[in-house]
Amino acid sequence: MKPSRLLLIVVLLTNTCFCFSQGISDELKSWLSTNELSKIKKAELRxxxxxxxxxxxxxxxxxxxxxxxxxxxxxxxxxxVVDKKFGRLLMETKEYFATGFGSKLEIYKKYLDHYTKIDTLGKFKTVHALNDSIDIYISDANFYSDKSGVKGNLIIAANAVHKSNVNLQSAVLLCEKALLRLKNRQYDIEENVQPDVIKLVVQSVDKEKEEVRDGIVPVVVEKKDEEEVVQAEPETIIAVIEKDDVKQEEKTVEPKKAVYFTVQILADKKPVSDSKIRTIYKGSLPVVENQGDGWYRYSLGKFDSYPAAKKALAESQVKGYVVAYKNTDRISVREAISLISK
Structure with a gap:
């Protein structure tokens, strides 16, 4: 074997070992089974x-x-910067990252979904929040992976692959962070405190000295003319209509575009029969068909919030994921949440 070839193999193996040792902490290694560690090592190699x-x-x-x-x-x-050269490389490596990140997420999510489900007291609130973010990253990764199938434009397809990879890597990192909190029992509430009890402590402060006692920044409630100033909740919208003795002006409100979440369970290049869909899902939720980019996509129900769609996914007991639409256009879950919040 040529020395240069041997050197290249050594470099590749060194980098491979480095990636695996840095990719998962020793704490998590001790928590996972031998079979799971073997799968993760193969995923890291990919x-x-x-x-x-x-x-x-x-x-x-x-x-x-x-x-x-x-x-x-x-x-x-x-x-x-995704140019033609990087574009070709991104398309070439698409499956490496999809299978590698996907294998790790499958193992990690099994633990996270189990522990968040049995945590009925809400001791791990941060883990619940992280798990929700992970699900959104995975949904967005699937969204961009679908967009990468567009033909005729290498740059658009490659950019979609890159965004999918970014979302998958972000999901993996959050998984590891959440699992470490679980393993180290980093509770967000004390075991002997009821989760629905919230204590509000208002501490007095000498405004001239800006004194902070016991390391706690005090809350100052300003008063004007002995009347307490109350700030309206941000969700509250007060409509003021000025009436005229002769005529009252009518105002029209432009209807919002329909944005909804749904649980995708199947996608095919050709229409799928009802009988085949029934082999996948036999529940009561309506099956929604959306066509675009040369694909027929089938999903369950239409929901006005991400948590509602996520709950439906869990109850359906099918292998699927939450996606979002704006009218008939497929959009990312993160974009849908942003649009609805506005």
């Missing part, structure tokens, strides 16, 4: 293969100082 192809230049130029820091898809792609 991710590393993709990184070696896509970011070979960055990896070659890593200094000793940078090597000690965390290196992952997010950090390596920080200044990524």
């Amino acid at each position: 991710i590393d293969q993709g990184e070696q192809i896509l970011f070979s230049h960055q990896l070659r130029n890593l200094t000793d100082t940078i090597v000690k820091e965390e290196v992952n898809y997010l950090s390596l792609s920080q200044n990524l």
Whole structure:
């Protein structure tokens, strides 16, 4: 074997071992089974293969100082500009990252979904919030993965692959953060405190000295003319209509565009029969068909909030994920949440 070829193999193996050792902490390793660790190691190898192809230049130029820091898809792609060259590489490595990140998420989510389900007292509120964010990242990754199938425009397709990878990597990192909180029993409420009890402590303050006692920043309630000033809730909308003795002006409100969430369970290049859909889902939710980008997509119900759709997914007991639509256009879950909040 040629020395240069041997050196290349050594470099690749070194980077592979580095990625795996940095990709999962020793605390999580001790928590997972041997079989799960084996699957995660294979997943890390797939991710590393993709990184070696896509970011070979960055990896070659890593200094000793940078090597000690965390290196992952997010950090390596920080200044990524998707041109034709990178576009071809992104399409080439699409499956490396999809299968690598997907395998890790499958294992991590099994634990997270189990513990958030049995945590009825809400001791791990942060973990619940992280798990919701993880689900949104996964849904958005699936959304961009679908968009990457567009034909005739390499740059658009490659950008979609990149966004899918970013969402998958973000989901993996949040999973590891949430699992560490579970393993280390980082409760958000004390075990002997009821979750529905909220104590509000208002501490007096000497405004001239700006004194803070016991390290707690006090809350100051200002008063004007001995009347307490009450701030209206941000959701409250007060409509003031000025009446005229002769005529009252009528105002029309433009209707909002329909934005909804739904649970996608199936996608095919051709229409799917009702009997085939029934083999996947036999519940009472209506099946919605959406066609676009050469695909027929089938989902369950229409929901006006992400939590409602997520609950429906859990109750349906099917393998699917939450997606979002604006009228008949597929949009990312994050965009849908933003539109509804406005």
